[in-house]
Amino acid sequence: xxxxxxxxxxxxxxxxxxxxxxxxxxxxxxxxxxxxxxxxxxxxxxxxxxxxxxxxxxxxxxxxxxxxxxxxxxxxxxxxxxxxxxxxxxxxxxxxxxxxxxxxxxxxxxxxxxxxxxxxxxxxxxxxxxxxxxxxxxxxxxxxxxxxxxxxxxxxxxxxxxxxxxxxxxxxxxxxxxxxxxxxxxxxxxxxxxxxxxxxxxxxxxxxxxxxxxxxxxxxxxxxxxxxxxxxxxxxxxxxxxxxxxxxxxxxxxxxxxxxxxxxxxxxxxxxxxxxxxxxxxxxxxxxxxxxxxxxxxxxxxxxxxxxxxxxxxxxxxxxxxxxxxxxxxxxxxxxxxxxxxxxxxxxxxxxxxxxxxxxxxxxxxxxxxxxxxxxxxxxxxxxxxxxxxxxxxxxxxxxxxxxxxxxxxxxxxxxxxxxxxxxxxxxxxxxxxxxxxxxxxxxxxxxxxxxxxxxxxxxxxxxxxxx
Numbered sequence: 001x002x003x004x005x006x007x008x009x010x011x012x013x014x015x016x017x018x019x020x021x022x023x024x025x026x027x028x029x030x031x032x033x034x035x036x037x038x039x040x041x042x043x044x045x046x047x048x049x050x051x052x053x054x055x056x057x058x059x060x061x062x063x064x065x066x067x068x069x070x071x072x073x074x075x076x077x078x079x080x081x082x083x084x085x086x087x088x089x090x091x092x093x094x095x096x097x098x099x100x101x102x103x104x105x106x107x108x109x110x111x112x113x114x115x116x117x118x119x120x121x122x123x124x125x126x127x128x129x130x131x132x133x134x135x136x137x138x139x140x141x142x143x144x145x146x147x148x149x150x151x152x153x154x155x156x157x158x159x160x161x162x163x164x165x166x167x168x169x170x171x172x173x174x175x176x177x178x179x180x181x182x183x184x185x186x187x188x189x190x191x192x193x194x195x196x197x198x199x200x201x202x203x204x205x206x207x208x209x210x211x212x213x214x215x216x217x218x219x220x221x222x223x224x225x226x227x228x229x230x231x232x233x234x235x236x237x238x239x240x241x242x243x244x245x246x247x248x249x250x251x252x253x254x255x256x257x258x259x260x261x262x263x264x265x266x267x268x269x270x271x272x273x274x275x276x277x278x279x280x281x282x283x284x285x286x287x288x289x290x291x292x293x294x295x296x297x298x299x300x301x302x303x304x305x306x307x308x309x310x311x312x313x314x315x316x317x318x319x320x321x322x323x324x325x326x327x328x329x330x331x332x333x334x335x336x337x338x339x340x341x342x343x344x345x346x347x348x349x350x351x352x353x354x355x356x357x358x359x360x361x362x363x364x365x366x367x368x369x370x371x372x373x374x375x376x377x378x379x380x381x382x383x384x385x386x387x388x389x390x391x392x393x394x395x396x397x398x399x400x401x402x403x404x405x406x407x408x409x410x411x412x413x414x415x416x417x418x419x420x421x422x423x424x425x426x427x428x429x430x431x432x433x434x435x436x437x438x439x440x441x442x443x444x445x446x447x448x449x450x451x452x453x454x455x456x457x458x459x460x461x462x463x464x465x466x467x468x
Contacts, residue, residue, distance in 0.1 A: 004117070005105055010386070010426040015443065016433025019452050024425035027456040029150045029418055032464060033182065033237060033294060033409040038155050038165040040415075041179055042172075045141045050130035051081035054107075055088060057413045059316035060100060065091050066316070076311055082127060089123035099385040099423070106419035111144070141415050145177055148418035151468055154235055157181040159188055159224040160199075160206045163231050170231070178466070183228050183236040183291070188221060189278045191260050192271050200261075214250075214257040214274075218281050229289055234464045236286055238279070240297040243325045244332035247280065248273040276332075283336045286343035292464055293343045296380065297325065298350035320350050320382060326357035333365050333374070344370050344463065346406070348377035355392055359399030372404035372463065380411065384420070389427045403451045406460040425456055 002008070011017045047053050055061055055075075062075050068091040073079050075087075095101040108114040108126065112133050118126050133139055138147070145153070157163065161181070169179045187199045204211045207220035225233075248256070256270045266274070286293045302308040304317040329347065336342040342365060347358050355376070362374040378384070379392040396402050408424035410417045429452060435441045436448070461468050 005102070005109070005115075009102075010423075010430050011433070012430060013433045013437045015436045016430045018445075019429040019433050019448060020426055023449050023452040024429050024456045025422070027425075027453055027458075029148060029421050030457055030460045030466070030468075031150060031153045031410050031418070031421075032235065032406075032460055033154055033156070033411055034417075035156050035411070035413045036153070036415060037413075038157075038169065038179055038181075040141050041145070041153075041175075042165040042168040043141075046139065047134050048131075049081050049085075049134065050127060051085045051088075053134070053414060053416055054104075055084055057314075059314060061088060061091075063316040064095060064098065064100060067091075068094060076315065085127055086120065086123050089118050089126070090120040093119045102423060103417070103419060106422060107416045110419055110422075111139070111147075111416055142175055142177075144415045145418075150177055150418060152178040152180065152466055154180050154182040156184045156237060157228070159183065159185050159221060159228075160202050162206075163228070166231050178232070178468075180232040180234065181228050182294075183225065183233055184238070185221065185236070185282065186239050188217065189238075189275055191257075191274050192266060196260065197263070212261065214253050214277070217257065221282065222285060225285055225289060229291075233291065234466065235292045235294060236282070237294040238296065239299070240279075240295055241299070241301070242272050242275060242328075243295075243297060244279075244328035244335070245269070245272040245276045247276055247335065253277040279332065280335055283343055284339075284341040287336070287341045290465060291343060292346060294346045294348070294377065295329075296348045296350075296377075297321075297329075298323075298348075298354070299381075320352075322351055322353065324351070324354050324357060326354060326361055329358075330361050330364060333361070337365055342374075344373050344375075346375040346377045348380040350381055350383070352379070352383050352388060352391060355395035356399060359395055363400060370463065372401065372406070372459070375404075375406055375463070376400070378406075378408050378424070384411070384424075386427055389424060390431055393428060393431055403454060404459060405455050406463050407455045407457070421456075425452075428452070428455060 008017050011020055065075050065087060070087045070091065074084050092101060092104055104118060108118060112130050114126060114129055116122060137143065163181055166179060166181055169175060188203060190196065200211050203220050207223045209216060209220035209223060211217050211220050253274060256266060256274045260266055283293055298321050299318055300321045301318045302313055303319055307315065307317055333342055333345065347362065349358060358376045362376055365374045367373055376392070376396050379388040383392065393402060393405070396405060408421050410420050412420065432448065432452065436443055
């Protein structure tokens with residue numbers, strides 16, 4: 001029996017162990033997509049206790065606590081932090097096979113030096129140990145980033161953001177990790193939202209462009225893109241609940257936008273025609289700027305209306321949409337490619353059954369402008385576990401070039417979640433090592449080193465064009 005989460009955790013063969021310990025483990029981290037708050041980096045926040053770090057905003061954990069019958073008072077409610085931590089510790093005991101079990105213990109090992117088991121009985125010990133450690137200067141946000149060997153972080157930012165904290169970080173000579181904005185224009189696209197007109201008014205104000213037409217909207221966004229680009233932005237990010245409809249004419253899109261400005265209700269067709277026009281328009285701008293376009297889709301959001309009304313979005317009530325929109329994705333990419341304006345694109349689907357479909361779609365639009373120009377993104381959200389990551393990389397290897405894959409990202413709001421890169425790298429080395437051990441790939445350590453270090457870090461640096 002192997003020891004619980006020892007140095008060879010998830011590494012069952014000598015080749016996998018060599019690939020991880022000699023190559024993957026030593027590589028820095030490039031977190032090209034996350035949801036951490038740049039304000040906390042700028043101010044070098046120090047957390048008061050482990051509950052603030054672990055349970056504040058983490059809907060992954062919230063879902064499992066609810067599944068364990070925990071009252072909302074101990075999850076998002078006003079219960080004392082110590083009691084919330086106790087409820088999480090008791091829930092974790094039952095999370096066998098869940099990545100949260102591994103992530104939680106990796107974080108305890110790497111950041112707190114605790115190699116025991118967290119459960120209801122040890123919660124008090126772990127609570128005291130973690131909270132004492134968090135008071136040390138080594139556990140401020142910036143020091144957590146540094147000790148995690150992170151070289152660059154891309155946050156997620158709205159077009160109307162001032163980017164003041166990015167400026168503050170960039171001008172601080174005492175912190176050499178790059179913290180760059182990533183463009184997330186969902187609020188400018190989601191024309192059906194009740195708050196849309198208020199948002200457009202704010203966009204007009206910050207861009208100094210009167211947004212009274214679709215053309216005006218694009219003009220305002222272009223100005224904001226230039227502003228983001230001046231701060232080193234190299235990527236956009238989109239949450240799509242649709243992918244592609246038959247494009248409308250310019251006149252039809254202007255009419256749809258004018259109708260919404262009047263406060264009139266749009267049909268589903270009009271909403272989707274507008275969003276299609278929006279995505280094609282911004283995609284062309286990304287191509288001009290050399291940005292990568294990240295597309296996240298396959299989600300049904302906010303399914304629990306009762307809880308949504310109480311808690312709002314991003315609180316753990318989303319699920320996988322099983323609809324396969326591969327045809328629409330291909331049409332969308334083609335609509336940009338037909339005029340040679342398709343930017344570098346990363347496609348993430350929450351539906352793991354479309355891995356193979358994505359693998360074939362991306363192969364239709366590769367070209368010599370960038371190595372691996374169109375990427376299948378890392379296993380995302382409900383799929384970032386051992387089985388999901390293994391299946392995603394296996395499918396990508398079967399249908400494309402795994403050696404060009406840009407690898408893992410945290411997609412997280414936690415400054416301790418960099419252990420997810422270690423988790424991913426161990427799974428990746430186990431997969432590749434297994435192929436070598438089985439005689440499916442030669443034990444060519446020079447080639448394997450390039451592949452493993454590329455997927456771990458180097459490929460993403462080259463793909464986004466970061467200056468590191």
